[in-house]
Amino acid sequence: MRFLFGLTVILALLLGASVSAQTEPPVTDSVADSVEVPAIPPPAPVTDLKALDTDDDHGHSVTLTWTKSVDAQTGQNTVNGHQIFRWYPAMMDSLAGVDSLKNMRQDIQRAQSANSVFRRALGVAEDALEDLTSGGRGFDALRFTVATPQDDSTFVLDRAFVEQALRDTVATMTTHLPLLPDSIKGLQASFEAAIERLTEAHQAYPEGGSWNLVGLAAKGDTSFVNSGNKDPMSGDFIKDFTDLYYRVDVVTIDETIRTESAIVGPVQSEGQWFNGGRFPVFWAVIIFGFLTMYFVSRARKGDDLYVRPLAGIEAVDDAIGRATEMGRPILYVLGLGTAADVATIASFTVLGRVAKQVAEYQTELIVPTYDPIVMSVAQEVVKSSYLDAGRPDDYKENTVFFVTNLQFAYVAAVNGIMLRELPATNIYMGKFFAESLLLAETGALAGSIQIAGTDEIAQIPFFIVACDYTLIGEELYAASAYLGREPILLGSLKAQDWAKAAVIVLGIVGLVAANLEWGFAKTFLEYFHVTN
């Protein structure tokens, strides 16, 4: 009984409390108005603002440094971040009207895009007109119907009207099409002239320009690099040797409450004579160069340098022997690279060695090429090899020949050669793209022994799958040295191996240092940081 009484009292109390909560009058506006929300006081500005050309770069960049506001992380602690502003002369920003650089850039891009759209549209109109006049497509199939403005009903245009409209459209477009490239050229010329005037325009400071936000910095930051682009067509172009003015605003959580710094300027960006940001690369090249020269000199002195065997390269001799025994030719494909590609140059060396052996064994060699310059160099290489082998008379002019410089037409031609000539050995060395698998699979179907080497990472798996031996990545470059067994070339190969070992060691040290957050890790990583 006492329990029931107690329960009733508790329920009554709870009910009463909820009713009173529901019926409690809302806080009136007058009460809310009377509560004072503390206004954020404007923070103290940053001080000692300095703007200097960024050191060790290629120009187009300015570095700002400042002393933090006393209210950043200390004092009133109201600073939420920094906003960096740069003064733009009137011609640079879009507010200044049609002559602004931004508008001009947009005009050029729009004109270029309009040109291509216009060309496509003209093609469509011409096709439609031709279809209509030649009867290629029925008039009804063209479905020219329009909604009348008065009601939703539609009326069908008659054939004569449509034909005349198409003729007018094609005629007008054909007349105006040549004008578009001219207008683009005109726009580009005025844009370049405006860029020329940019330095002068900046000297008008502070007349007529405006302040533009160019970046943000965190509240604890005391520096900012305004790194621009050297391409005038990009939006963040900064012209070297031009007076620039900056200011840094400290902002609170309410961005309307802010304090501007004193304005700093003029400052000019310029490229240095030496780009110190690339020091790590510079030292790497110097060290690697010395390593190469050291091992080359050791090799010249007659030191026996061990180089690990490459199965793919050792198979070349066997493959040539096989072709000789079978009385079938060897197909050598230099890939789609040009004579300027290092992979193609490495391939020339391998071709030279192969051609020399082919000449000695008096086997047939077929070298279809994709690029005329590659063809010319390959002809010289093969001819020299025959000369070196003491068989200049065996060299045939049609050993190396030009096929085409269309990718898949080249594939069709080479695949045809494979299936007709049934070469005993196919060697693919150089730059390969989508055709790699098409060639290698056809070669496999033809029953040839296949050796491939490329530095195109995406194609390596295809060659591994379809070829008997594959030189992966740098093995292609090692192949030339390895095949020749010449001490000088082996010396450079040895330097390459040492450099690789150094990269592995440094990589592991960097990985461990960065993950364990050792004290020297930051400094260590900084040594290898290429800034630009």
Place this chain on the structure above:
Amino acid sequence: MKRQIPLLITFFVGTLLIISVFVPPLGDLERDFTLFFDIIAVFAFFLGGGNLLRIHLMKLANRRKDWGFSAVTVSGFLFMLAIGLFKVGNPGGIAEAVDAEGSWFKVMFDNVINPLQSTMYSLLAFFVASASYRAFRAKNREATMLLIAAFIILLGRTPLGVMLTGWIPEWMSVAQIPNLAVWIMNSPNLAGQRAIMIGISLGVIATSLRLILGVERSYLGGDSD
């Protein structure tokens, strides 16, 4: 002398371009030298065309094996050359661009060359299938690993992969097949690729140094002086 001058040019240009990487005022040199290469390449096209004609005309004249293919090649070459040079069927006449709409050159390109090229490219699908079949046979440990990795990635890129392992709770989401596929691509695969890339870069530098220092001379047509 025939060798010394090209070697000297290679040394000079190579050294200059290495310096230009570190000296910003010389930064545009690479672009300029590339332009020189393009200019030379234009002339080389005459060499290519001439070689093609000579090889195939000789084959035709001597009625060598498969001379029929040479007949097709030569006639196709001459036909395209003629309609391109004389701008046959070009609506704007000789002053218009060679690939103007309606020109025979454009018509042939769009209706013959392009479809033929697309046909060759589409063969890749069948070759990928046959190559995959050969690669994914679990003959040894490496091939088995390849098979498993490929299976996970193939499954991870399809809705079936999501369906099969979608029930795995969030805290074990790494075991979901699509996530496994992403992990394989971003971790072991990328690590392997980067290792190869480092090797390739060192190989390129070593070969370039050999060329600049005149140690490697094969591009001059042999090693003998």
